[in-house]
Amino acid sequence: MNYDVIIIGAGPGGIFAAYELMQRDPSLKVAVFEAGNELSKRRCPIDGEKIKSCISCKSCSIMSGFGGAGAFSDGKYNITNDFGGTLYEYIGKKQALDLMYYIDEINLRYGGEGTKLYTTAGSRFKTTCIQHDLHLLDASVRHLGTDINYIVLENLYAYLKEKVEFFFNTPVRTVSLDGNGYRVVCDKDEFTCKDCIISVGRSGSKWMENVCKELDITTNSNRVDIGVRVELPAEVFAHITDELYESKIMYRTEKYGDRVRTFCMNPKGAVVTENTNGIITVNGHSYEDPAKQTNNTNFALLVAKHFSEPFKDSNGYGESIARLSNMLGGGVIVQRFGDLIRGQRSNHKRIEEAFITPTLNATPGDLSLVLPKRILDGIIEMLYALDKVAPGTANDDTLLYGVEVKFYNMEVEVNENLETKHKGLYIIGDGSGITHSLSHASASGVYVARSIAR
Numbered sequence: 001m002n003y004d005v006i007i008i009g010a011g012p013g014g015i016f017a018a019y020e021l022m023q024r025d026p027s028l029k030v031a032v033f034e035a036g037n038e039l040s041k042r043r044c045p046i047d048g049e050k051i052k053s054c055i056s057c058k059s060c061s062i063m064s065g066f067g068g069a070g071a072f073s074d075g076k077y078n079i080t081n082d083f084g085g086t087l088y089e090y091i092g093k094k095q096a097l098d099l100m101y102y103i104d105e106i107n108l109r110y111g112g113e114g115t116k117l118y119t120t121a122g123s124r125f126k127t128t129c130i131q132h133d134l135h136l137l138d139a140s141v142r143h144l145g146t147d148i149n150y151i152v153l154e155n156l157y158a159y160l161k162e163k164v165e166f167f168f169n170t171p172v173r174t175v176s177l178d179g180n181g182y183r184v185v186c187d188k189d190e191f192t193c194k195d196c197i198i199s200v201g202r203s204g205s206k207w208m209e210n211v212c213k214e215l216d217i218t219t220n221s222n223r224v225d226i227g228v229r230v231e232l233p234a235e236v237f238a239h240i241t242d243e244l245y246e247s248k249i250m251y252r253t254e255k256y257g258d259r260v261r262t263f264c265m266n267p268k269g270a271v272v273t274e275n276t277n278g279i280i281t282v283n284g285h286s287y288e289d290p291a292k293q294t295n296n297t298n299f300a301l302l303v304a305k306h307f308s309e310p311f312k313d314s315n316g317y318g319e320s321i322a323r324l325s326n327m328l329g330g331g332v333i334v335q336r337f338g339d340l341i342r343g344q345r346s347n348h349k350r351i352e353e354a355f356i357t358p359t360l361n362a363t364p365g366d367l368s369l370v371l372p373k374r375i376l377d378g379i380i381e382m383l384y385a386l387d388k389v390a391p392g393t394a395n396d397d398t399l400l401y402g403v404e405v406k407f408y409n410m411e412v413e414v415n416e417n418l419e420t421k422h423k424g425l426y427i428i429g430d431g432s433g434i435t436h437s438l439s440h441a442s443a444s445g446v447y448v449a450r451s452i453a454r
């Protein structure tokens, strides 16, 4: 029951921390506690027939379990400091990038070999964007795809389970100081360790807040990103996605000066639902395997919202908007762009008559009853701006699914070692509010593992 290192959460942050600890010092006794299931047992019960929508399982198989929130994701590892988190502010830009390339090497060794690395460097599209007041952010992106991403995780688990002790379906309830180390309390047992790495991701955000309160660790409010997922025929964005796969494009609206950006682009992908603490939002993914690809491309258009005093609960604001769409649509709402512009709700007939087949069975409705005007205006402006670089974007039949919300955890106060004011207690990955992506979360895991092993 006593370990050198306890890792809480088996998402990318926790997995790569465990991996690197074993690389650096295999004699360390390491345990990983995970609220969800092991990878092979992660199954979302929604089958589209008997169970059509979320039944709020005790532990959500999409967000929890070995592989974390990213297990069934598109597996896009963005190697960049321009987005995906602010890890570089703590560890420096070069080191952050080096670690992301290191993660890439591991992913290739564990099953990702042969997948494509796309890059924006030298892209002609960047010039086209600037000419239309759009800004393409710099990045290299390794696209594993949902299928290969899963294989990489399977292989990493096969390697780690021989060296590290995993406790699945074991949510940690409390973490407290215990002499020179930490006491980790679960439902049935208690464990102690010298160093503790907390990597609980977004699904652990509420729990993380409590731990910070109990251990008197300062937290600061973060932003929330609110918007829609856009779905259109793959041909419209093919000239961009064929060259870059994922492009992060920024736009500053004329009306309010707000920043709108594209996020999580899935060429020939599918729109999916996501459940965060019982709230249904929209997301997207795609497959490397051509047999699983669709005729559509999807991506999110998001507007970042920061709040200043006295309001602090930016996630609560995002949740309320998502709840509104859940209330009106019983989940995710879909609307044709043409209907939105004409101020009419979409209905089944108009969706069926459109020249695009939705990949998600969402409720036709009216997003203007859900999204605040300022956010909706920004999204409409950006769709017209994108239409200049990808004609067809602002087509009447373009589908908008709402709402997409990117919640960010409270930013936890840690030092340049990602260590809290309590020696040996590290907070990493999305749970720290510092990272928001697979590559940054993974890099933060390797970073703390190296510092512990040292």
Ligand SMILES: Cc1cc2nc3c(=O)[nH]c(=O)nc-3n(C[C@H](O)[C@H](O)[C@H](O)COP(=O)(O)OP(=O)(O)OC[C@H]3O[C@@H](n4cnc5c(N)ncnc54)[C@H](O)[C@@H]3O)c2cc1C
Residues within 6 Å of the ligand: 008, 009, 010, 011, 012, 013, 014, 033, 034, 035, 036, 063, 064, 065, 066, 067, 068, 069, 070, 071, 072, 073, 074, 075, 076, 077, 078, 084, 170, 171, 172, 173, 199, 200, 201, 202, 203, 204, 207, 264, 274, 283, 284, 285, 428, 429, 430, 431, 435, 436, 437, 438, 439, 441, 442
């Ligand atoms: C559908 C989807 C698609 C995505 N696609 C991409 C993408 O293509 N590219 C990209 O960069 N990012 C993507 N992301 C985001 C990415 O998955 C996350 O940034 C990343 O997983 C964060 O890793 P993490 O280890 O910090 O946290 P997580 O992956 O969230 O893992 C945290 C783990 O901790 C566990 N946990 C929580 N609380 C406790 C507790 N109290 N005790 C024990 N265990 C606990 C959870 O069950 C979870 O398994 C996607 C996310 C989703 C949901």
